[in-house]
Amino acid sequence: MAIDFSSIPSPAFVLEEKLLKNNLELLKSVQDRSGAEIIVALKGFSFYSKFPLVKQYLSGATASSLNEARLIVEEMGVLAHTYCPAYKEEEFDQMMEYSSHITFNSLNQYEKYKDKVKAFPRKISMGLRINPEYAEVEVDMYNPAIKGSRLGITRNLLGDTLPEGIEGLHSHTLCENDSYVLERTLVHIEGKFGHLLHQAKWLNLGGGHLMTRKGYDHEHLIGLIQNLKAKYNIEVILEPGSAIGWETGFLRSKVLDIVDSLGVKIAILDVSFAAHMPDTLEMPYKPKVWGAESEAVEGKFVYRLGGMTCLAGDYMSEYSFDQELKEGDTIVFNDMIHYTMVKTTTFNGVGLPSIGVLREDGSFELLKSFGYETFKDRL
Ligand SMILES: Cc1ncc(COP(=O)(O)O)c(C=O)c1O
Incomplete structure (x- = not known):
């Protein structure tokens, strides 16, 4: 079922209920049998x-x-x-x-x-x-x-x-x-x-x-x-x-700007690797992006994905897309439910992604959004 991203705010961690159920069923079967x-x-x-x-x-x-x-x-x-x-x-x-x-x-x-x-x-x-x-x-x-x-x-x-x-x-x-x-x-x-x-x-x-x-x-x-x-x-x-x-949901984000730095094209997003996906820099690992290849592919549109903080290293390179990216495009990071939400920060004052659930019938339920108070409360 195609996901209707227009109903999901950006950025947002979205858990897909059906995928969580699949994992839980498997774990229960191991529990029962072992x-x-x-x-x-x-x-x-x-x-x-x-x-x-x-x-x-x-x-x-x-x-x-x-x-x-x-x-x-x-x-x-x-x-x-x-x-x-x-x-x-x-x-x-x-x-x-x-x-x-x-x-x-x-x-x-x-x-x-x-x-x-x-x-x-x-x-x-x-x-x-x-x-x-x-x-x-x-x-x-x-x-x-x-x-x-x-x-x-x-x-x-x-x-x-x-x-x-x-x-x-x-x-x-x-x-x-x-x-x-x-x-x-x-x-x-x-x-x-x-x-x-x-x-x-x-x-x-x-x-x-x-x-x-x-x-x-x-x-x-x-x-x-x-x-x-x-x-x-x-x-x-x-x-x-x-x-x-594991693989039960994603982080939805969008492109805020495209910049060109001496031939390197960078899509600046409304999320941050440092603040919202810290394991990508800490572990480190390269998250998969829906519809993109995780390397530079000749003939495709190659971008570095840039986070929205001022930290120089807050980026991930290179990803290849079939189409040129433009402002407002949706970028979806795969498998962003385990360990991500608990590790987010408001570094640079960036807002935290909303949290929601994609129900089995395809409808989106927004559970939480965060604002200035969340940032201020921690300081
Ligand atoms: C004591 C302990 N139990 C359980 C876990 C969960 O491990 P995992 O998420 O890799 O299954 C951890 C992770 O660090 C841990 O330290």
Whole structure:
């Protein structure tokens, strides 16, 4: 169905409901067949107006801050699985109110808070994040197992029995990986922490399982999970973020101007790579643009796409179009739902893109628009 862009303001993050449902159906089928609990990581997918839909398919959600934990309780109506690199003393009581599980990143933090958790009137399951010292992530920025990583407890610091009251272990070292990377990672998890897994109730295998990417071998993943469950008599939890929102929507923008810089043609857009798509510069990666090729193609109209901030590096090159671009043309960046909205800024005072949903019947629902107050509130 052709999308009617005239009904969508520019710029706007637009989630396509049908595509989200497809992802959720797939994830639920893996959940049902493997017996794992799949929960959504808010750091990667915080599109909370769709949390009621997510809840129909998945088991819950995981938080990495008090704000995320609260959003889970308020918008999904479930308690959060919570993990933070360190908890703030003044927030911990509230954190317990919002959490069914609390995972500690160090033994210090466990010692500091364990009595509070035990004294809490409702049962909260405590866990420890472990560092298996193995990851297949090329970019250090996204690798929690680099030497000197602050994320997780290394084997040498743990004894032969789980610390008192600890029911689970949590390991997160995957990033946009497949099940075969998980299999190789499990060798390290089991090799270093297998004796503790026999004593634990649950194992949280973190995020980074890109189950909704084409070609992912779901049967292989299901086999791995079933093996773990049988071997250790343990609950297995997966907490993907990217996989939920993977290829479920776009960022709609438009051309504000075309400039020519010594032969380089640049289309200046009403969005910013730095402020609205920071991962494109940070990771970095080149986002796909609908109807354009992501390289210079002879015979086509080649443009650098420029962001609307004054940052010199706020651009992406080169894209080739079949037609010459002109002011007002629509430019659509593909796959802009996971991690984008949560990472936007108002750098340079640029406005944030609106947020909306493209319903299954093709109609557009505008959920939010942002103005001056959003910019000012953060300063
Ligand atoms: C502890 C933890 N869990 C889950 C996730 C979600 O990972 P992804 O969005 O790659 O699935 C992350 C991402 O950084 C994480 O740090």
